Amino acid sequence: MDLSHLGTPTGPLLRVHGGFANRTYRLDTDRGSFAVKELKLVDGRPTYEVEEVFRFERAAFAAGVPMPEPISADHRMVVHRWVDGEKVPEAPVSRAYAFEIGEILARLHALDVPWTPGPLAVDPTPRDWPELAERAVATGQPWADELAAAVETLLAIAQFVAGCERPGPMVLTHRDIQPWNLLAREGRPVLLDWELSGMLDLSGELGSTALSLSKGPGFDDVRPAVFRAVLDGYAAAGGTLPPWGPSWFVYLIGGWLGFTRWNVLRCLAGVEASTGPDLALSHESVRNGVRGLPDMFGRLAELETMLG
Template sequence: MYRLDTARGSFAVKELNLLDRRRPYRAEDVFRFERAAFAAGIPMPEPISVDRGTVVHRWVEGARVPEAAVPAAYAYEIGEILARLHALDVVWGGGPDEEPVARDWAELAERARATGQPWAGELTSQVGTFLAIADFVAACERPGPVVLTHRDVQPWNLLARDGRPVLLDWELSGLLDLSGELGSTALSLAKGPGFDDIEPVVFRSLLNGYVAGGGVLPPPGPSWFAYMIGGWLGHTRWNLLRCLAGTEAGSGPELALSHEAVRNGVRGLPDMVGRLPQLEALLR
């Protein structure tokens, strides 16, 4: 991403990774959704233009949001923003765009061992766990409703401007089961990098904001966390394949970052799934 300063103002120009995306990028559909959200007053950079590989937004100044529990008032406002976003009347073709759940973890572990990957032993010891995680993601019942939404409200996609949220990076927008969107967002904003410091007050504050904004909460259950687990599973596998290739790609993360992502997934996913009863308790 680049900052472009002109006589007409400052703009954020973002080049998209189109070489090895995990799913196709619906550039025009996302841009239309962004325009509707901006017109409705959602706090976000103004979308200016889009083509196949580049998106342009008006530059917004703000403070980065650290990967730690946000203030409860900030989470509450995010909940309100999501309720307003889900109420927009924007046409979006097709159904929820979730990845197929892969089950080739034993084969990938063997390839990792044969090519001397530094995390091969850890992955091999967790193959059974990863297959069980894949089964959980594939079989978990989603109660609905399905909403058109951002799908990636995480600390790294947010700014704080005068202490209030600004929502960035809409490229993953699409249809998603509501419980998955709320669970992923509330959990991400209520904790740090691990799962030992979850702040239940922050988690509930986001849900309270969603209700205050006119939203209706879906029933509690494991589906609140299935989307986040499935996304992390797919992200780990995508980075694993980049590591097995062993060369720097023309776009996307550097190879060292892919290795770090694989290690984080191999260690963190079993931990998260083991804590599902604790996470579901946040919904009560």
């Protein structure tokens, strides 16, 4: 990695562990501290709209959105100024924190930023779960039996994702506001990891964000007051809420389905790839998916009733 534009290093490039998709490092130089993220590649091709995302980030930063300053970006590496803060646990956040996240989303959606992405390939909703389960059993994967037991549910989820109507409007947004992509600095949010930014149905963005911030690792303790606080903050900052319905959860469950399949394929390959998460983390992500996806899918009607 050519990092000469960041100044003269005052220490080694240090790996920061824990990323679910990319690999991140910290570099200290005579010009400050930087977060250097090595982007995952698929068959040598980029998986993010790097130039478009970088322009969106620059506009958000200039508008005062709390986030690390974007420094540079190309198809292999993005660099931000390092920001210190407390990690946000996977647990319900405070109502004040959730309210501010809603306000931030409204500000993001009001930005006038052009978005002209190139023709990156978009994978269809995955439906090859029976074949993947067979391969997992044949290769002795530690989660093979769980995957095999979940195949019918995963196919039903794929059908739900493909057939769910999105009411709109489409907005340019972060698309991945989860606890692990946030910091708390003096109790207030800092948004990290913008690589997935792009156009998204508004209900999917609001539902994914509000649900992720209002629960713990599972779905047994969802706090409706925290969920509502995100929406209240959005409305207070001038945002208009879309119609309530299943579309609020389709983006979250569909993204989780695709992410689980991506990690299944990494585990089936059985080798440490040069980019992306470590193999052990991929195994953990698969286990979380084959256990959590059926649980969430089975609770969709309950979530609509409780949170709507």
